[in-house]
Amino acid sequence: MRKPHLVRRVVPAALLTASTVLLAACGGSGTDDAADGIVRSTTSVAGAGVLGNARDTENVCGPTAPVDPAGVTGSTRKVVHAAGETEVPADPQRIVVLDTDKLDTVCALGLQDRLVGAAVTGAVGSQPEYLGPTIAGVESVGTVQEPDIEKIATLKPDLILGSKFRTPELYQQLSAVAPTTFTEKVGTTWKDNLLLDGTALGRGAAARQALDDYQGAATATGNTLDSSQTQASVVRFMPGAIRIYGPDSFSGQVLADAGVQRPTFQRLEDAKDKRFAELSEEQLSNAEGDVIYVSFYGDEARGQGVEVMKGGLWQGLGAVKDKRVFAVDDEIWMTGIGVIAARDILSDLEASLNGYVN
Structure with a gap:
């Protein structure tokens, strides 16, 4: 597995400010998780840096696109x-x-x-x-x-x-x-x-333009990050299950559009279904990557995932040891499956692909 350019990224001031405000509002200290196992930290989930704290959701929807007269x-x-x-x-x-x-x-x-x-x-x-x-x-x-x-x-x-x-x-x-x-x-x-x-x-023409704009942004993001030098792992904790996501999944396609490479196992080359594969805890070595992105499908999965991430098999992964694990929004990486979510994934890549967790 090729190693990425491990450049310590400077966290944007806006991200630091948002995190500080949220922690102050909650009276938090930035620790990973609560006694009940449900993670509530805005900056770290079981040692993984949290992406998207400074995401602007106030003006995310676009202006009304014009009606397409075709048809x-x-x-x-x-x-x-x-x-x-x-x-x-x-x-x-x-x-x-x-x-x-x-x-x-x-x-x-x-x-x-x-x-x-x-x-x-x-x-x-x-x-x-x-x-x-x-x-x-x-x-x-x-x-x-x-x-x-x-x-x-x-x-x-x-x-x-x-x-x-x-x-x-x-x-x-x-x-x-x-x-x-x-x-x-x-x-x-x-x-x-x-x-x-x-x-x-x-709005067929506007939808095509939105897709073309995304494709251009994905290519530009990949070129800026030299993404072809990094193999990214995508792990999702479901209630009672652990999944890695392959090339045909939504997030897998966005990574490919940005030129990000995948670990050999996560290419699912011999699988009939290349969207995802389930792992047991004993198979966590297949979650390895130069960088690992982790998401949780609901609070139950979050609690279970945190326990797995505290365990020895997870802690033994190279990306975990090197502090190159990032928790991402499941609604964006997994269930969004649209062009706004895709562009938000690109933003997460820009904030993390070649960096360490602070």
């Missing part, structure tokens, strides 16, 4: 999607989304004020914080696995964005409520999903 007939446009063809409003006004990538896309295209409902992930139970206060106030319509159709109907949407992967059996019921489009998969096809959902929202 419009009268007041509607026909959209071909994973469940068929649907006539949708040319410029929808009341939008319900049933997966996190669609929430990210609506925000990126500046249509956040038109959201009347959104499904949430089960382990978190609320709208993702990284998308800011406007999205935080959007009404829940159940979970991405079990949307509440009766609740959705009361909101009188004129467009529903859903996923064939999540709820293929609900398409007819949702279509009876409002015009509905489905994407095929989740995560692996996030770029295609952005373009399809953008088209359904009447």
Whole structure:
């Protein structure tokens, strides 16, 4: 494994200020975890530096993108999607989304004020914080696995964005409520999903521009960081499980777009499913990398993950010994699966890829 350029990065003043304010507000001392095993530190999680403390969520959603006239007939446009063809409003006004990538896309295209409902992930139970206060106030319509159709109907949407992967059996019921489009998969096809959902929202050209801008930013980030010299490991703690994420995962694709290399095991070259693989604690050597990014899916997983990270097998990893482990926001690296989340991952790389934990 090639070693990265281990340059001690100077932490930006804004990051230090934000961390100091948060610690003062909590009366904290910067220690890793509380007696109950749930990590609440703003600067360190079981020895891992925490990224994203200074992230701006106040103005994260974009301005309203202009309506794309392509394909419009009268007041509607026909959209071909994973469940068929649907006539949708040319410029929808009341939008319900049933997966996190669609929430990210609506925000990126500046249509956040038109959201009347959104499904949430089960382990978190609320709208993702990284998308800011406007999205935080959007009404829940159940979970991405079990949307509440009766609740959705009361909101009188004129467009529903859903996923064939999540709820293929609900398409007819949702279509009876409002015009509905489905994407095929989740995560692996996030770029295609952005373009399809953008088209359904009447902003296909703006979605393409957002994707092109991201691709340019990813290339520039990789060149600036000389990212091809580093192998990054991505580890996620789930309730009762440990996963490493491979090249077909959302975060894995963003790393690849930025030219970041992956440890041999995490390339999952012989696996049928290259999104992720589960590890036992005895297999933690497969989590090794020049740098390790760690996330936690909910508080239960966070408590379990902290215990693993305190253990001897984790502490024996080279990246842990060299203080090159960083805790990242699960809502961004794992469940965001949209262009705003992707750009936030690039920001995390800029803050950490060649640096030490202070």
